Amino acid sequence: MTPVRGGTPRNPERRTDGPIVARFAELLGTPLLPWQRMVADIAGEIDPDTGTYFYDTVILSTPRQCGKSTLVDAVDTRNSQWGPNRFIYYLAQTGKDAGDHFKKYLKAIQASPLSVITTRPYLGAGDLRQPFVNGSVIMPKSVTKVAGHGVQGDKITLDEAFSLSEETGNTILDGFMPTMATRLKATGVQPQLWITSTEGTAESTFFNRKLDECRAGEQSRRTCWFDFGIPEDADPEDLDAIMRHHPAAGLLWDKSQLADFREQFKGNPAGWARAFGNRRDAGLSDRVIDEATWAVSAVAPVSPTDLDGRPVVFGVAVDVDGTHTSISAGICNPDDTVTTQLLKILDGTGYAPTELARLCAKYHAPAVIDSRGTAADLSDRLHHMTDRNGDPLIEFVDMDAADYLTIGQSYVSGLVNKAVYHATDPELDASAANSARKWAGDAWRVSRRGSTGLTSPLESCMLAAWGAAHRPEEAGPLQIF
Numbered sequence: 448m449t450p451v452r453g454g455t456p457r458n459p460e461r462r463t464d465g466p467i468v469a470r471f472a473e474l475l476g477t478p479l480l481p482w483q484r485m486v487a488d489i490a491g492e493i494d495p496d497t498g499t500y501f502y503d504t505v506i507l508s509t510p511r512q513c514g515k516s517t518l519v520d521a522v523d524t525r526n527s528q529w530g531p532n533r534f535i536y537y538l539a540q541t542g543k544d545a546g547d548h549f550k551k552y553l554k555a556i557q558a559s560p561l562s563v564i565t566t567r568p569y570l571g572a573g574d575l576r577q578p579f580v581n582g583s584v585i586m587p588k589s590v591t592k593v594a595g596h597g598v599q600g601d602k603i604t605l606d607e608a609f610s611l612s613e614e615t616g617n618t619i620l621d622g623f624m625p626t627m628a629t630r631l632k633a634t635g636v637q638p639q640l641w642i643t644s645t646e647g648t649a650e651s652t653f654f655n656r657k658l659d660e661c662r663a664g665e666q667s668r669r670t671c672w673f674d675f676g677i678p679e680d681a682d683p684e685d686l687d688a689i690m691r692h693h694p695a696a697g698l699l700w701d702k703s704q705l706a707d708f709r710e711q712f713k714g715n716p717a718g719w720a721r722a723f724g725n726r727r728d729a730g731l732s733d734r735v736i737d738e739a740t741w742a743v744s745a746v747a748p749v750s751p752t753d754l755d756g757r758p759v760v761f762g763v764a765v766d767v768d769g770t771h772t773s774i775s776a777g778i779c780n781p782d783d784t785v786t787t788q789l790l791k792i793l794d795g796t797g798y799a800p801t802e803l804a805r806l807c808a809k810y811h812a813p814a815v816i817d818s819r820g821t822a823a824d825l826s827d828r829l830h831h832m833t834d835r836n837g838d839p840l841i842e843f844v845d846m847d848a849a850d851y852l853t854i855g856q857s858y859v860s861g862l863v864n865k866a867v868y869h870a871t872d873p874e875l876d877a878s879a880a881n882s883a884r885k886w887a888g889d890a891w892r893v894s895r896r897g898s899t900g901l902t903s904p905l906e907s908c909m910l911a912a913w914g915a916a917h918r919p920e921e922a923g924p925l926q927i928f
Contacts, residue, residue, distance in 0.1 A: 448481045449694040452678065452725075453662055455671035457489050461501060464491030464525070472521035474561050482509075482694035483518040486673050490522070490639070500637035503627075506657055506672040507643040510725040512708070513675070513695040515643055519604050520552050522641070523585055524561065526602040529636045533583035533601040538590050538619070540610045545587035548606075549575050552585070590619065599626050601638045608654040609647025616653030646676065646727040649883065655727065676725025683720035693723060735882045735893060735905065736859055741869075744862040748870040749778055749788055757781070759812040760844060760918050762911030763803060763829075764903040765796060765822040767895045772799040772825065773903035774806065777911030785861065785915045787908035788870035792901070796825045800832060804840045813842040815914030817851050821895060844914040852890040857916075858909040867912050878904035 457463075465488030472479045479487060486507065494501040509515050523535045539545035553568055556577065566578045576586040590611065600623050608616065620640070627638040644654050661672040681688040686705050690696040696705070705723070712719035720726040758779040765772050774791040790806070793799055807814055818826040832840040861867025869875060881900035884891040893902045893909075 448485070449675065449692060449696070451482075451485075452674040452676050452692070454673040455489055457485070458492055458501075461492040461495060463488045464493060464500070465489075467491075468521050468525045471525045471561070472517070475517070475521060475524065475555050475559050477514070477517040477521065477555070479518065479521065480514055480695060480698050482675065483514060483521075486518060487522065489671050489673075490641075492671075494637070497637070499631075499635065500639055502669055502671045503637055503639060504667065504670040505639060505641045505643075506661055506666070506670060507641065508646060508654075508658055508672075508674045508676070508725060509643075510676055510693050511645055511722040512699060513693065514699060516548060516551075516606075519606070519641065519643065520555065523552075523602060523604070524556065526639070527579050527583040527585060528564070528581065529601070530634055531581045531583065533581075533634065533636075534599045534630075535583070535585045535602040536600055537585070537587045537604045537606065539587070539606045540590055542587075542589035544607070545589055546575055549577075549585075549587035553577060590615070599630060601627075601630050601634065601636065602641070603627070603638075604641040604643060606643050608642050608644040608657070609651040611653040612650070613652040613656060646721055646725050648721075648728045649881075651727075674725075677720075681724070683724040683726060684716070689723050734880070735855065735884050736862065736879050738880075740859070740862050741876075741879050744865070744868050745871045746786060746868045748872070749776075749786055754778065754810075758915070758918060759810045760911055760914035761790075761803060761806055761812055761814040762787075762907040762909065762914055763799065763814055763816040763822065763825070764906035764910060765825055766901050766903045767821060769796050769821065769824070770794075771901055771903055772796050773901070773907040774799070774803060775904070775907035775911040776812075777908075777913075777915030779915050779918075784866055784868060785912050786868045786870060787858075787911050789872045789875040789904050789908060792874060792904060799825055800828055803829065804832060807841050813844050813914065813918055815844040815846055815910045815917075817846070817910070819848065819851070842919065844917050844919065846910075846913070846917075850913070850917075852887070852892060854906075854909040854913045855884065855892055856890065858912050861912060869908060872904075874901075875904045875908065878902060882906075 465484060468487040468491060469479045469484055490502055490505045492501045526535055527533055537545060537548060539548060556562060556565060564580050566580060569576045576584050578584045603623055630638045642657060647654050660666050666672060675694045677683060677688055677692045686702060689705060690702055708723060709719060717728045721728045760777040762775045762777060772793045776788045776790055778786045780786060791802060803814055816822050816826045816829065829841055834840055858867060878901050882902045882905050883894045885894035893906055895902050
């Protein structure tokens, strides 16, 4: 048995539906491999108090070429026979992916002894399904935000979950989960959600969070999980290490074929490590600021006592879901350069108005903030802050949507041309290292959901630098000509 990198152990005190799944797999012509049987046995454990599945959620992370799809097909077919009129869905990245998987399944079941429990399949455009004699049906669906809304589900497989953002994945679950709850009452069988995938990239925010919760032991007691792949300290270029830890090595293919697989990933070592080592590619494909530029544009932090009356502008940015607010200073230097310096990273947005008002009053400085996106609510609150006389507490540098799209490019250009610098700060360094960009035509902005850490520290510096270059002119004495 291939060693498991992590997961739920078998509870021998519970009987299991695994042997029945194994029999269905044999009839489909794909007998279960040892790892598949282990998953079927654990996922199929029966709650002695209810006589139905103990687990309502199964999370499965495997490398490529391991037989994940054949396991899903066997479980789906068995699930269709738990009772009459059951609904089983298979969701993949696209309608074509789901359809291709489904057509392979149709060939297998129609050529097997199990064809006697099926009726004629539907193969119309947009209506692929395999009905069974008992009224149950297996259907493929594409992954969309409305995929689960308005349908009844007894067994749902969300395959290749690495392709989903957290928002899309959660929206799909929000559609399926309520109807799955009603199916337990209607059928007496616990519905199951299977979330299956190879490890993803930095943008796989939905699956990454699910796996990270399991690895931290924070999953529900009704969730079982399985994680196969090379250990953290293994070298993905060591084919012997891949052979030891890949659950299908030596069973579905041998080492000579593995070398051929490696050739297919020539020039893409991260893709190879992810596909056959099941190692997450946490790198950024399009980092906002390259390491060399970031390193040579670093300067020592500026002490408040060293400002010497230099103009300051405060940039304010908010992370995804309002988790953090960052405030940075854009300091105008005598040589017309700008030094950006991260000042605060606050939890949430609640304390940000008080702190920003304090800073702006102390340094007689304006602020700049995006009035849309993640900072929209905070921006609205800041713009409505007034003193006892009804005058605004904070002066703002005006910025419209077109201006906002230029802040990243102008910041990077400033760093390259030695017109902008950043004060050294470990949290700002981490933000710069983990922030990716998202293109819109020829312009780009920081991708908050495509990055791997907090983006607000870097964004607040970008805003501060832009604000320093566009700060309001001080009112001088009245001139009469």
